[in-house]
Amino acid sequence: xxxxxxxxxxxxxxxxxxxxxxxxxxxxxxxxxxxxxxxxxxxxxxxxxxxxxxxxxxxxxxxxxxxxxxxxxxxxxxxxxxxxxxxxxxxxxxxxxxxxxxxxxxxxxxxxxxxxxxxxxxxxxxxxxxxxxxxxxxxxxxxxxxxxxxxxxxxxxxxxxxxxxxxxxxxxxxxxxxxxxxxxxxxxxxxxxxxxxxxxxxxxxxxxxxxxxxxxxxxxxxxxxxxxxxxxxxxxxxxxxxxxxxxxxxxxxxxxxxxxxxxxxxxxxxxxxxxxxxxxxxxxxxxxxxxxxxxxxxxxxxxxxxxxxxxxxxxxxxxxxxxxxxxxxxxxxxxxxxxxxxxxxxxxxxxxxxxxxxxxxxxxxxxxxxxxxxxxxxxxxxxxxxxxxxxxxxxxxxxxxx
Ligand SMILES: *Cc1c(COP(=O)(O)O)cnc(C)c1O
Numbered sequence: 001x002x003x004x005x006x007x008x009x010x011x012x013x014x015x016x017x018x019x020x021x022x023x024x025x026x027x028x029x030x031x032x033x034x035x036x037x038x039x040x041x042x043x044x045x046x047x048x049x050x051x052x053x054x055x056x057x058x059x060x061x062x063x064x065x066x067x068x069x070x071x072x073x074x075x076x077x078x079x080x081x082x083x084x085x086x087x088x089x090x091x092x093x094x095x096x097x098x099x100x101x102x103x104x105x106x107x108x109x110x111x112x113x114x115x116x117x118x119x120x121x122x123x124x125x126x127x128x129x130x131x132x133x134x135x136x137x138x139x140x141x142x143x144x145x146x147x148x149x150x151x152x153x154x155x156x157x158x159x160x161x162x163x164x165x166x167x168x169x170x171x172x173x174x175x176x177x178x179x180x181x182x183x184x185x186x187x188x189x190x191x192x193x194x195x196x197x198x199x200x201x202x203x204x205x206x207x208x209x210x211x212x213x214x215x216x217x218x219x220x221x222x223x224x225x226x227x228x229x230x231x232x233x234x235x236x237x238x239x240x241x242x243x244x245x246x247x248x249x250x251x252x253x254x255x256x257x258x259x260x261x262x263x264x265x266x267x268x269x270x271x272x273x274x275x276x277x278x279x280x281x282x283x284x285x286x287x288x289x290x291x292x293x294x295x296x297x298x299x300x301x302x303x304x305x306x307x308x309x310x311x312x313x314x315x316x317x318x319x320x321x322x323x324x325x326x327x328x329x330x331x332x333x334x335x336x337x338x339x340x341x342x343x344x345x346x347x348x349x350x351x352x353x354x355x356x357x358x359x360x361x362x363x364x365x366x367x368x369x370x371x372x373x374x375x376x377x378x379x380x381x382x383x384x385x386x387x388x389x390x391x392x393x394x395x396x397x398x399x400x401x402x
Contacts, residue, residue, distance in 0.1 A: 039277035112157045116168065195216030227266045235262055353402060
């Protein structure tokens with residue numbers, strides 16, 4: 001079992017704030033500032049360049065951290081040990097997985113995705129297609145039409161498991177099996193899954209999986225992304241971004257590239273050691289967390305929120321599926337004045353966010369949100385809506401980040 005009161009005490013949460021946006025940027029683990037300070041002064045400061053061999057956890061060296069910490073994430077997503085590596089941003093990892101899939105399936109020219117996918121994933125696919133001349137294309141269909149769209153033209157199916165807007169969750173095992181029957185590879189983006197629910201990339205048959213660490217994993221703004229390559233492909237995947245740290249022997253300084261062993265070939269350049277220090281502190285918290293218990297707690301909180309809001313705020317329309325196995329750990333409601341309403345909520349200490357055109361999005365993370373937080377959030381939301389507290393010009397001014 002997991003003691004969620006204990007995990008809550010491990011985060012810095014500003015007084016009076018109910019933070020329902022850990023699905024976008026996780027809060028600060030209390031241990032992170034000290035851990036970063038230690039890496040800065042004892043490691044960067046005192047070890048200087050020898051930190052590459054001596055720094056990091058257990059003095060294993062900064063250079064080994066992307067793989068060592070990759071395994072900690074691997075446990076949370078059901079990956080085989082040694083098959084997850086950290087680095088770069090999620091957009092870059094999407095590109096790498098796509099490019100490798102196309103190279104492994106050269107007879108086919110279509111990347112298939114859905115219209116619920118996060119735009120950056122689609123943009124990266126468009127950019128990759130543009131490097132391939134006229135032959136390749138990106139095809140997007142509605143999420144419910146995917147099964148019919150998995151034809152023998154499809155080289156790779158690229159999906160985000162949990163929809164960033166609605167929280168709708170795809171059936172990873174079923175769609176992966178269908179794609180494989182049709183000769184396509186599958187890339188799962190776990191941006192809204194890793195740390196949110198129990199994921200099983202190995203059991204689900206994923207060929208590649210990618211995700212970020214600054215959302216539910218609480219690694220801090222700009223924390224590096226991760227990539228998983230199935231052991232079926234790890235030693236034969238051609239890497240498209242063939243950087244020196246994915247080379248079999250970076251310090252041989254060969255003039256031509258030879259891919260490194262397994263998923264290490266997905267490394268590109270120098271790891272972000274300072275960012276990894278904060279992520280390392282955040283990942284410690286996960287050592288105490290059982291993912292089944294986390295999922296059960298998340299469903300209790302989201303059920304409580306849905307029931308409370310539906311009974312007191314009839315002007316909102318639920319956008320998230322009700323069925324447990326069809327949703328992640330966020331709840332979204334549609335409301336025409338959703339942007340202004342969210343600003344009014346934030347001004348009252350309930351922090352969620354807004355996704356165009358009309359989605360009010362609330363993330364529920366049992367590590368630091370409990371039932372009394374949910375009750376208070378419902379009460380404040382009810383006040384804002386019933387008393388039209390959102391109806392003020394300053395709440396309509398759109399900021400750069402919504
Ligand atoms: C958050 C998110 C991203 C962001 O990518 P970055 O490169 O880390 O900025 C990409 N894809 C999905 C599905 C996301 O949810």
